[in-house]
Amino acid sequence: MKELIRKLVESVGPSGYEHIVRDVVKDEVAPFADELRVDALGNLIVRKGVRKENGLRVMLSAHMDEIGIIATHIDENGFIRFTMVGGVFPRNCPGGRVRFMNGVQGVIGTERTESVDKAYMIEQLFIDVGASSRADCPVKVGDVAAFDRPMLDLGNRLVAKAMDDRISVAAQIETLRRLSDTPHEVYFVFSVQEEVGLRGATAAAYGVDPDVGIAVDITMTGDTPRGMKMEVALGKGPAIKVRDGRMLSDPRLIRHMVETAEKAGIPYQLEVLEGGTTDASVIQLTRAGVPAGCVSIPCRYVHSPSEMVDIRDVQHAVRLLLEILSNPIPL
Amino acid sequence: MKPKQQSVTRLPLIGARQVALLEKLSNACAVSGDEGEVRRIVQDELKSVADEMKHDALGNLLVIRKARTESFLKVMIAAHMDEVGFMIVDKEEGGLFRFEMVGGVSKSHLAGKAVWVGTKHHYGVIGAKAIHLISPEELKSPISLENLRIDMGPGGSDHARVGDRATFATTFRRVGPSLIGKALDNRLGVATLIELVKHAPMHIELQAAFTVQEEIGARGASVAAYALQPDLAIALDSTPAYDLPDWDGQENTRYNTRLGFGPAIYVADAGTISDPRLISFLVATAEQYRIPYQIRQPGGGGTDAGAIHRSRAGVPSVSVSIPGRYAHTPAGLCRISDWRHTLALLYHALQDITPSILETERRMP
Numbered sequence: 001m002k003e004l005i006r007k008l009v010e011s012v013g014p015s016g017y018e019h020i021v022r023d024v025v026k027d028e029v030a031p032f033a034d035e036l037r038v039d040a041l042g043n044l045i046v047r048k049g050v051r052k053e054n055g056l057r058v059m060l061s062a063h064m065d066e067i068g069i070i071a072t073h074i075d076e077n078g079f080i081r082f083t084m085v086g087g088v089f090p091r092n093c094p095g096g097r098v099r100f101m102n103g104v105q106g107v108i109g110t111e112r113t114e115s116v117d118k119a120y121m122i123e124q125l126f127i128d129v130g131a132s133s134r135a136d137c138p139v140k141v142g143d144v145a146a147f148d149r150p151m152l153d154l155g156n157r158l159v160a161k162a163m164d165d166r167i168s169v170a171a172q173i174e175t176l177r178r179l180s181d182t183p184h185e186v187y188f189v190f191s192v193q194e195e196v197g198l199r200g201a202t203a204a205a206y207g208v209d210p211d212v213g214i215a216v217d218i219t220m221t222g223d224t225p226r227g228m229k230m231e232v233a234l235g236k237g238p239a240i241k242v243r244d245g246r247m248l249s250d251p252r253l254i255r256h257m258v259e260t261a262e263k264a265g266i267p268y269q270l271e272v273l274e275g276g277t278t279d280a281s282v283i284q285l286t287r288a289g290v291p292a293g294c295v296s297i298p299c300r301y302v303h304s305p306s307e308m309v310d311i312r313d314v315q316h317a318v319r320l321l322l323e324i325l326s327n328p329i330p331l
Numbered sequence: 332m333k334p335k336q337q338s339v340t341r342l343p344l345i346g347a348r349q350v351a352l353l354e355k356l357s358n359a360c361a362v363s364g365d366e367g368e369v370r371r372i373v374q375d376e377l378k379s380v381a382d383e384m385k386h387d388a389l390g391n392l393l394v395i396r397k398a399r400t401e402s403f404l405k406v407m408i409a410a411h412m413d414e415v416g417f418m419i420v421d422k423e424e425g426g427l428f429r430f431e432m433v434g435g436v437s438k439s440h441l442a443g444k445a446v447w448v449g450t451k452h453h454y455g456v457i458g459a460k461a462i463h464l465i466s467p468e469e470l471k472s473p474i475s476l477e478n479l480r481i482d483m484g485p486g487g488s489d490h491a492r493v494g495d496r497a498t499f500a501t502t503f504r505r506v507g508p509s510l511i512g513k514a515l516d517n518r519l520g521v522a523t524l525i526e527l528v529k530h531a532p533m534h535i536e537l538q539a540a541f542t543v544q545e546e547i548g549a550r551g552a553s554v555a556a557y558a559l560q561p562d563l564a565i566a567l568d569s570t571p572a573y574d575l576p577d578w579d580g581q582e583n584t585r586y587n588t589r590l591g592f593g594p595a596i597y598v599a600d601a602g603t604i605s606d607p608r609l610i611s612f613l614v615a616t617a618e619q620y621r622i623p624y625q626i627r628q629p630g631g632g633g634t635d636a637g638a639i640h641r642s643r644a645g646v647p648s649v650s651v652s653i654p655g656r657y658a659h660t661p662a663g664l665c666r667i668s669d670w671r672h673t674l675a676l677l678y679h680a681l682q683d684i685t686p687s688i689l690e691t692e693r694r695m696p
Contacts, residue, residue, distance in 0.1 A: 016604030019694035040645035042693035070599055070629040073584040081584045083630050085599065101695060123585070142598035142610075142626040193604060203645030 002153060002311065004028065005170045009160035012099055012146045014068025014085045015196045018042055020101075021064040021166070025190050028173045043204040044190040048176055054328040055183035059210035059290075060175075060321070061201050061279040062168035062217065063194030066161065067303055068146040069098060071127075071139050078131030080106065080139050083122055086195030090122045092304045099148040104129055104138045106145075147305040156235070156310050163307035165194065167297050168216035171314055175321045182325050191279055201279035205286040212253065212291050212329060213283030216317070218309070219244075219271050219296035230273070234298050235310040237267030238317035241294035246277035247284055250291035252331050257293060260323045266316050271296050291331055295320060342678055343526045345671045350505060352376065353522040357503040357512035360447055362416035362433050362496035363547045366390055368450065369412040369521065373541050376525050391555045392541040396531035404686050407538040407561035407646070408527060408677070409552050409635040410520035411545030411568065414513070415659050417446065417497040419481070426487030427480045428455075430497065434546030440660050442474055445500040446481055453490040454500060455483040499661035508666055515663040516569035517545070519653045523674050524567055532682050545635055549602070552635035556642035562689060563609065563647040566636035567677065569665070570595055570627055570652035586628065588654035590666050593623030594673035597650035600630065602637025607695045609649035612688055616680045622672050627652065647689065651677065 013021035022044050030036060035047040044064070051057060067086035074080055093108045100106075106129035110120055127145075131137035152159040160166075172188050179186070187208045192200035194217075205213065219239050222230030232239050240257045241249050254270075261268040273296075284292035297317055300308040343349075352372075361369040370392050378384060383395040392412070415434030422428055428448075432438075442459030458480050460469075481497060483490055491497075503512035512518075524539050531537040538559045543551035545568075556564065574589035588595040596613050597605050617624040640648035653673045655665040 016599065017607070017695065019692065022692075038692040040647050040689075040693070041640065043645075072628040072630060075582050075584060085604075140626070142629055144599075196604060199604075199641055200645075202641050203643070207644030 001170065001174060002158070004173065005158060005167065006151045008166035008170055009151050009162045012101060013064055013066055014144045014146045015065040015193045017101055017144050018064040018192045022190065025064065025169060025173065029176055029188070032176050039204060039207055041200050041203050042192045043200045045204060045208065046176065046188040048179060048186045048188065049182040049184055051185040052183040055185065056211040056329055057185045057187070057209070058325065058329070059187045059189055059205060059208045059213045059283060060172055061189040061191050061204065061213065061215050061283065062172045063165045063191045063200065063279060064169055065192055065195050066146055066164065066166070067195050068144055071141050071143045073141060074134050074137045074139065076134055078133050078137040080127040080129065080137065082125070082127055085144060087303050089303060090120045090125060093125055094120065096305055097148040098127060098145040100139055100143050100145040102138070102143070105148060106130070149305045156312055157308055158311060159306050159308045161305045161307065163299055163309050164218045164302055167218060167299070167309050167314055171216055171297065171317050171321070174318045175325070178318070178322055179325055183328055184325060186325055194279055198277070198279055198282045202282045205283040205290065209287065210283070210290055212331065213280055214292070215278040215280035215283065215294040216321070217278040217294060217296055218299035218302065219273055220302050221298045221300050224300055232269050232271050232298050234300060234308070235312060236269050238313055238320055239269045239271035239296040239298055241271045241273070241296055244273040244277045245275045247281035247292065249280070249293040253291055253293035256329060257295070257320070257324065261320055264319065264323045266320050266323070268320065342675060343530045345667055345674065349522060349526065350510070352525065353510065353518060354503040356518035356521055357514055360452060360496065360498045361412050361414055362418070362498060363413040363544045365496045366412040366543045370541065373412070373521060373525060377528055380529055387554065387558060389551050389554055390543040391551045393555060393559065394528055394539040394541070396528055396537040398536045399533040402686065403535050404563065404684060405536045405538060405559070405561045406681065406684065407540055407556065407559050407564040407639065408524055409540040409542050409555065409564065409566050409639060410524040411517045411542045411551065411635060412521055413543055413546050414498060414516070415546050417481070419448065419491050419493055419495045419497065422488070422493060423480070425485050426483040428483065428491055430481050432476070433496065435659050438474055438476060441479055444661050446497045447500045448481065448483065448491045448497040449495040453483060453487065455481045455487060455497070458482045501662045508668065509664055510667060511662055511664050513661060513663065515655045515665055516658045519569045519655065519665060519670055520567040523653070523670065523677065526674055527677055527681065530678060535681060535684065537681065542635055549633065549635050549638035553638035553642070556639040556646060560643065561646055564636065564639045565677070566634035566639065566648065566650040568634045568650060568652045569655045569658065570632065571658045572654040572656050588625055588627050588652070590654055590656060591668060592625040592654070593669060594676050595625050595627040595652045595654050597627050597634070597652070598629050600632045600634065600650070602633030603640055603648060603650065605649040606647040606693055608688055608691065608693060609647060611696045612684070613649065613651065613676065613680055616683060617676050620675065620679050622676050624676060647693065
């Protein structure tokens with residue numbers, strides 16, 4: 001599974017430009033899919049199974065996009081000014097490297113400031129791709145890029161950019177592969193534009209029209225020195241979301257997930273996330289409303305170019321999803 | 332893509348008639364939620380050419396030009412009719428009225444400006460303390476809305492009531508190659524869409540949505556797209572140009588758009604990441620017909636596309652704007668050439684577009 005994760009996290013796919021990632025996912029899922037389509041916004045929608053007695057139409061959603069940057073101006077000396085796509089922290093940018101969709105790589109530099117203790121504003125940053133003039137700069141206004149960094153394998157812990165949310169993409173692919181018998185009509189959605197406002201899942205959920213929705217996404221942790229106060233920790237199993245900034249999970253679904261994990265002996269944690277949200281929040285509000293929940297994979301250093309997850313949490317998340325999908329979901 | 336000879340129409344031009352129509356549109360008052368005056372102008376212009384014309388529950392005017400072919404794309408173009416402005420919220424003695432702002436207006440643009448109030452355009456002024464009376468201390472602090480009133484004079488008490496809208500009282504003018512007026516955002520788009528409806532090709536269904544309440548969150552476009560269910564959409568708007576030299580002689584890196592550089596094609600704003608297939612189609616069209624164009628600097632702001640692309644199961648969308656300086660102030664300024672080139676770009680794009688544009692998945696070409 002590590003090789004699949006590496007392939008996914010090292011692909012470039014900022015919001016709105018997920019096609020490279022989608023091609024990777026498509027190749028992986030095609031042999032296991034009963035039906036596969038790409039919708040108007042670029043969501044990859046993969047169906048497995050037909051609805052049997054006691055079955056529901058279940059939508060899973062993991063987003064393919066990652067945070068990134070977009071070029072706003074090329075100056076006369078070939079430096080690229082940029083703004084963010086999604087929740088990029090300017091403090092994580094200086095010295096970082098980026099890769100544009102066309103393969104061009106560059107490094108992020110900073111204007112000189114008077115005070116060293118003040119955080120940079122995005123307007124004070126620029127990208128240097130080695131050009132010396134506007135004319136020889138291989139990047140145009142409107143070109144998008146993602147942070148560029150190879151995956152680091154620390155054994156149980158993996159570090160990479162875009163773990164948010166390729167790790168869940170990997171988990172959904174693995175779940176699809178191993179799902180042999182299900183009473184449900186399961187739609188594995190690999191969604192787009194989550195980082196800019198859950199836009200892909202909004203459209204996908206309308207199109208799929210599910211009976212129940214489960215997002216698979218990362219969540220933050222409270223287990224680093226002087227970090228945020230939060231119960232979730234790396235290595236203690238997938239987190240069953242109770243609440244986040246924009247959603248209250250359906251209590252029946254929470255209870256069912258907890259009971260399923262306990263019966264199968266899968267470690268799990270309960271998650272209350274103060275800020276942030278997932279695709280589940282828009283699935284919940286689709287059409288006349290959909291019971292929704294979320295299986296989260298704990299992740300440190302979220303929205304930095306070095307996001308860390310524990311592979312065992314991922315494997316347990318896959319097991320939990322398989323148990324949920326292989327049995328009736330009481331609602 | 333090759334131009335198709337499917338239509339008998341010819342490239343519409345911006346002449347005296349079009350400028351006169353824009354003048355009428357610019358001088359009309361249509362603050363968000365009260366778009367009737369502009370809607371009536373559009374209705375009059377298009378009732379003889381429209382195959383269908385519908386005035387929906389929120390006040391959008393939906394004008395359809397049907398396809399004359401068997402298979403066709405449904406192309407929605409949205410231009411919002413509303414403008415930013417004010418709403419009267421309280422009546423005081425002697426023709427004085429308290430007001431709130433509607434949409435994005437800066438308080439620093441208010442004091443001392445003349446306004447038109449209500450559907451009859453009654454004249455008033457946003458009063459401000461004369462410089463003679465302002466203490467040096469007061470000069471330093473920003474003006475608060477609490478201290479401002481619309482003053483319509485002692486006879487004006489009967490001319491306005493709570494809920495009435497008001498706009499800056501700026502009369503449209505042509506000045507050489509430029510046009511100056513209020514609400515060019517987005518009467519420019521409305522005037523352009525009127526021409527596109529009049530010169531629609533026969534191989535597509537053109538769904539022209541003259542929308543309401545864009546300035547307060549693209550509310551009209553949201554329901555218009557739900558009703559129309561287009562195959563793809565273009566938001567036609569006006570976007571700020573801040574293309575002035577930097578005061579310290581440094582290169583201006585944050586201009587948004589530049590006057591005279593042609594239509595501004597959007598890649599990303601706060602509400603939408605444009606469909607790359609549509610961006611490259613518009614760019615290819617501009618290059619083929621040698622129409623100047625610019626890529627709007629990605630960043631904040633939003634258009635009707637932000638609501639349209641999320642409609643139902645998703646709609647491939649892009650925005651095109653006519654650049655204009657000083658948007659949302661009492662007087663905007665634009666170039667006729669940018670208007671002409673925007674009309675030309677969209678005219679040719681509609682002529683040449685085919686269903687093949689959506690045959691490939693959303694991706695960069």
